[in-house]
Amino acid sequence: MSEYMGFLVFKGKGKCIICHTLNNQVPNPNSPEDQPERLPIFTDFKYHNLGIPKNLKNPWLSMPPEFNPDGRRYVDLGLAENPAYYIGTAPYKVAKGRFKPPTLRNIAKTEPYGHNGYFKADNTFMSLMMVVHFYATRDVPGEGWPPLMLSTPENPTKPWPAPEVKDATFL
Numbered sequence: 428m429s430e431y432m433g434f435l436v437f438k439g440k441g442k443c444i445i446c447h448t449l450n451n452q453v454p455n456p457n458s459p460e461d462q463p464e465r466l467p468i469f470t471d472f473k474y475h476n477l478g479i480p481k482n483l484k485n486p487w488l489s490m491p492p493e494f495n496p497d498g499r500r501y502v503d504l505g506l507a508e509n510p511a512y513y514i515g516t517a518p519y520k521v522a523k524g525r526f527k528p529p530t531l532r533n534i535a536k537t538e539p540y541g542h543n544g545y546f547k548a549d550n551t552f553m554s555l556m557m558v559v560h561f562y563a564t565r566d567v568p569g570e571g572w573p574p575l576m577l578s579t580p581e582n583p584t585k586p587w588p589a590p591e592v593k594d595a596t597f598l
């Protein structure tokens with residue numbers, strides 16, 4: 428029952444299906460198997476910048492310089508890393524920090540979450556809660572992780588850090 432209620436939120440108030448779509452939006456007219464309602468693919472094939480903070484615990488940041496010459500200053504620019512986007516051009520700036528919505532199939536088995544693994548808490552349930560809480564409170568002053576209702580004097584709520592890459596479309 429709670430799974431079904433979550434699904435209703437996913438399709439409804441949560442608006443998750445806008446990006447993690449349940450339909451193939453490009454039906455194949457030649458195949459009865461390949462119709463919209465048959466193929467939940469969980470991506471809209473677009474690119475978005477959710478404003479995920481930098482993951483300071485990302486092991487990549489401490490890789491030797493022959494692999495990661497930028498060291499701790501490394502930033503994953505997402506779509507803008509594609510060489511088709513020429514550095515300095517307007518499309519490059521817009522592409523910076525954008526990622527394609529990944530599938531959410533078997534999501535409970537693919538921790539940590541986010542392209543840089545920022546969403547990692549004590550256990551899988553809490554990591555997924557971290558993702559949803561981020562969606563819900565990213566722009567709410569005073570909110571962060573752990574959620575205000577779960578914070579304790581030993582583990583107080585820390586506000587969400589700034590996005591790793593600011594969304595160029597809002598600059």
Ligand code: HEC
Nearest residue numbers: 441442443445446475479526527528529540541542558562
């Ligand atoms: C604006 C489009 C958009 C909406 C709306 C959206 N998502 Fe996402 N979601 C993304 C993108 C893009 C990523 C990948 C972000 C990244 O790694 O930088 C993502 C990542 C995730 C992840 C992590 C997946 C992984 O394997 O790391 C989860 C879980 C998730 N979304 C759940 C949800 C839920 C639940 C909702 C509704 C409350 C939702 N999303 C709404 C675009 C969206």
